[in-house]
Amino acid sequence: xxxxxxxxxxxxxxxxxxxxxxxxxxxxxxxxxxxxxxxxxxxxxxxxxxxxxxxxxxxxxxxxxxxxxxxxxxxxxxxxxxxxxxxxxxxxxxxxxxxxxxxxxxxxxxxxxxxxxxxxxxxxxx
Amino acid sequence: xxxxxxxxxxxxxxxxxxxxxxxxxxxxxxxxxxxxxxxxxxxxxxxxxxxxxxxxxxxxxxxxxxxxxxxxxxxxxxxxxxxxxxxxxxxxxxxxxxxxxxxxxxxxxxxxxxxxxxxxxxxxxx
DNA sequence: CGGTATCCAAAAGGATACTG
DNA sequence: CAGTATCCTTTTGGATACCG
Numbered sequence: 001x002x003x004x005x006x007x008x009x010x011x012x013x014x015x016x017x018x019x020x021x022x023x024x025x026x027x028x029x030x031x032x033x034x035x036x037x038x039x040x041x042x043x044x045x046x047x048x049x050x051x052x053x054x055x056x057x058x059x060x061x062x063x064x065x066x067x068x069x070x071x072x073x074x075x076x077x078x079x080x081x082x083x084x085x086x087x088x089x090x091x092x093x094x095x096x097x098x099x100x101x102x103x104x105x106x107x108x109x110x111x112x113x114x115x116x117x118x119x120x121x122x123x124x125x126x
Numbered sequence: 127x128x129x130x131x132x133x134x135x136x137x138x139x140x141x142x143x144x145x146x147x148x149x150x151x152x153x154x155x156x157x158x159x160x161x162x163x164x165x166x167x168x169x170x171x172x173x174x175x176x177x178x179x180x181x182x183x184x185x186x187x188x189x190x191x192x193x194x195x196x197x198x199x200x201x202x203x204x205x206x207x208x209x210x211x212x213x214x215x216x217x218x219x220x221x222x223x224x225x226x227x228x229x230x231x232x233x234x235x236x237x238x239x240x241x242x243x244x245x246x247x248x249x250x251x252x
Numbered sequence: 253c254g255g256t257a258t259c260c261a262a263a264a265g266g267a268t269a270c271t272g
Numbered sequence: 273c274a275g276t277a278t279c280c281t282t283t284t285g286g287a288t289a290c291c292g
Binding site: 043044045056057060076080081082083084 | 273274275276
Binding site: 017018019021022023025026028031067068069070071091094095098099101102103105106107109110112113114115116117119120121 | 143147148152154157195196220225227228231232236238239241
């Protein structure tokens, strides 16, 4: 086995725990999942559609990591067809609110960043 | 050429700009650079030592991306040996403060997350 | 010192097929 | 529907060598 297929984050290294938590929270899909769940609970496929362009695999991995960290609650109803709802825990809501604030900030400042990029690029491609 | 060596983020895709900015700010090394520079300006090697375990390549890439986004200011003094100081711009400081708050939150909640993980693991490894 | 360029290993991520 | 398992591609990241 190639050690890192299908298992999610590897996290086996010696890194301070809080850096690791920060990486889970700020990870590409973690950010989007947390922000989305801030609105309301979501089912798996619903979440997938809401976020867009995320593969099942990555969404599953992300949700499992966040659940393990105690940020997301997974509620699997024993029905056919299966139904699983994901929601934020109290801890998750705290994290999600901060992440959302950061996301709102980037939206608000997008124009400034884009202008800075243009200036940067023009300065070195004459 | 393998298209993506030595150049930094590829960012060529069609993604909403603010998601991209968020990824730069929350990237593995971006987070740490922003937090460190919040304290004071740093020189390249100084920053490398302060962060620890970051390669020259990744630090260079991260700094260039943040500079291009207008978050970090690069001040290269024309002396021998070269001396380059990095500091936050006004925009960068706004981002850095939010990122730092998130990092402080993870530190404060580390124990809770660790406990959640243990409960999670014990529940499925009997 | 503060980088670039190159090469290579490791990890992330996606497509597909399959299952309860 | 909500996953798992597998295979494969792309991206990330580090080591090394070199340059102004």
